[in-house]
Amino acid sequence: MPPSPAKSVAPPTLQESALRQLRADIIACRLMPNERLRVEALRERYGMGISPLREALMRLEAEGLVELEQNKGFRVAEVSHENLRDLMRTRIEIESIALRWSLEKGGVEWEANLLSAFHRLSRQTKIDPDNPDALNAAWRREHAEFHAALVAACASQTMMSIRSRLFEQAERYVALSIMANAPPRDDVAEHKQLMRAALNREIDRTLDLNRLHITRTFDKVAASLAAGRDAAARGKAQNGKALK
Amino acid sequence: MPPSPAKSVAPPTLQESALRQLRADIIACRLMPNERLRVEALRERYGMGISPLREALMRLEAEGLVELEQNKGFRVAEVSHENLRDLMRTRIEIESIALRWSLEKGGVEWEANLLSAFHRLSRQTKIDPDNPDALNAAWRREHAEFHAALVAACASQTMMSIRSRLFEQAERYVALSIMANAPPRDDVAEHKQLMRAALNREIDRTLDLNRLHITRTFDKVAASLAAGRDAAARGKAQNGKALK
DNA sequence: CGTCAACATATTTTCGAAAATCCGTTGATC
DNA sequence: GATCAACGGATTTTCGAAAATATGTTGACG
Structure with a gap:
């Protein structure tokens, strides 16, 4: 056998x-x-x-x-500052609801999975040492799973699938930001705070921390998006000259 | 020419x-x-x-x-009481946010479109006289457009596309309910109230009315879904016997 | 010199058939 | 009689070629 x-x-x-x-x-x-x-x-x-x-x-x-x-x-799909803003604003609202439901209903199982997801995340580095221009694929997976674990107890398939779709959209912007050589921010501490608040069922604080987490990402990504756009514009102008 | x-x-x-x-x-x-x-x-x-x-x-x-x-x-896709419940709960939350944003930002254009959408809706009958087992296709279109018009000023493509996807999912249950010969409820008055509150920018009242609107639909559809399921079960039992 | 029709090429969209997979049935074996 | 391998029809999945459409170029004409 x-x-x-x-x-x-x-x-x-x-x-x-x-x-x-x-x-x-x-x-x-x-x-x-x-x-x-x-x-x-x-x-x-x-x-x-x-x-x-x-x-x-x-x-x-x-x-x-x-x-x-x-x-x-x-x-x-195109990216734009406007789309990024819309995405992040919407994410904040959706995740707030999902988090609220999850914190209200989460049991021991949920707590255990959340702790486990955080532990795995904390052992990954954001940037792949071999390829510093891209996010570490393993980090990306654990990060996604950590945020999914936060809302996993919300008992709404619909809400969770909407949330993860928005999350994926946002990840694309983060990847762009890294490629623009923006140094990744170290957000292990943020995730830990978030988890602690969630486990303590401090709903308002969890929602605030989550909003802040998303807003910080937004600010960072928006900045490097603007920088990248400028660089691209300069490159294009140069190319235009060269080709003439 | x-x-x-x-x-x-x-x-x-x-x-x-x-x-x-x-x-x-x-x-x-x-x-x-x-x-x-x-x-x-x-x-x-x-x-x-x-x-x-x-x-x-x-x-x-x-x-x-x-x-x-x-x-x-x-x-x-399957339907189930559980999925219906999840869908409606989620719809309430999503639409609440979209409505809030829309009422905050809507201008004259939005008001005009909303009035126009309501007028067109009010001139349609819910059931097609020629085919009383199905929703009138024209009513369905106007109804969808009315609800879209309510949130049209929310200035978030993301939110609007999520909303309309949930709305479509819900429409399927309404169609089932009609096919189960449940008499359609006359909700012109409800839509009118909703519009009035929205135009008056009474946010809390609009959200409450919308929640009620969805909840009523849910109750009605859930009832005929249960009835339909029972009928189907009886039919299946009969078939089972007949085939033996 | 600009406009535009006509053609040539690149690309997408659609078709019908081939390959892979599933599912119910048969029949051999224990 | 139960189990299960092997077969056959039904269905899904994939391929490569044909049809339709877009794009870029050429050359005629005003």
Whole structure:
């Protein structure tokens, strides 16, 4: 008998793996905002046919990570200061509700998972030492899981899926900020405070800390977004001259 | 010169028209919850090939109207009392925020559009006289537009798109309720009150009325959902006997 | 010199068939 | 009679080519 027959998890369909990879690449800005997504290039990049790629792109379109224009194909969704602001404002409101519900209902299980998620997060570094221009993938995963753990007891699938979609959108901006060489802020302490307040069921304080957490990220990202935009504008002007 | 050259709107792609039709059919429960969506049947129903159908279904999957299981194809998303409850609870919170923002920012334009939307809604009957088992499609459109008009000034694309997605989900339950022969409640008065309070910028009252509006719908739909479930169970038992 | 039609190329969109997978049935084995 | 491998039809998933559409270029014309 094999030691662990497990469940022999069905291998994901190509479409599914395309979805995961595309989503990851977009969130990490390996596919840059507004970049055209030509099917032929993607075919080469991910090694599969047209159908699974287009299907995955359609799902991402509905998620708001990809934009589709009639007969002109797909692009990575645009970013803008305005969109960032909207996103963050909305995140604050949504997470406030989800947090409130979660703190009201969370039991021992929830507390344990939250502690565990924080511990794992605290052992990761934000930046990958080998590749200082990108977020550490492991940190990203643990960070996402920590914030999910905070609201995990809210007992609303709907709320949680909305929250995580907004969170993903925001992650893209953070990745941009890192790529612009903005030094990452050290927010282990922030996360710890947040967790403590949550575990103590200090609802108002948790909500305030969370609002602050999001606002700080917003400020930081907005600044490097503006800087990046300026740099890009200068680059474009130069290119324009060079080409003339 | 032709009187109105218009813009010669580009004809939608097949995929796009599949999306619209499928979404409409699912929301109106012409495709029933949990019904399997075999590609061959859809091909016949909508008169197109596999690709645009699958692509449209993928978008609907991301919207939560369709479920996809590995190598087992698509189904119309399940309904349940629990999901309905979750949906309505979440809707109340989301719409409260969007309404608050909208009432704070709405200008003359917003007021005018709201009045206009209400007027159009009030001239529609909820039930189609020719087909009393289904919601009147025109009423459905005006109703959706009225509720969209309420929050239209909130200045948050993110919030508005979340709201309208939840609204669509809820519409499916209302359609079910009508199909179960539940007499539609006459809510013109409710909508009028809601509009009045909104135009008067009575924030708390508007939020309360909206909460009530949603709660009433919930109560009504939940009741006929339970009745329908019982009826279905009886039918199933009978079928079971008949088949033995 | 600018405008625009006509063509050529690049790209997206759609189709129909092939490959992979699932599910119910049969029949062999114990 | 129970278990289970193997087969066959139904269905989903994927591919590659064809059709439709957009984009860029050329050259004719005013």
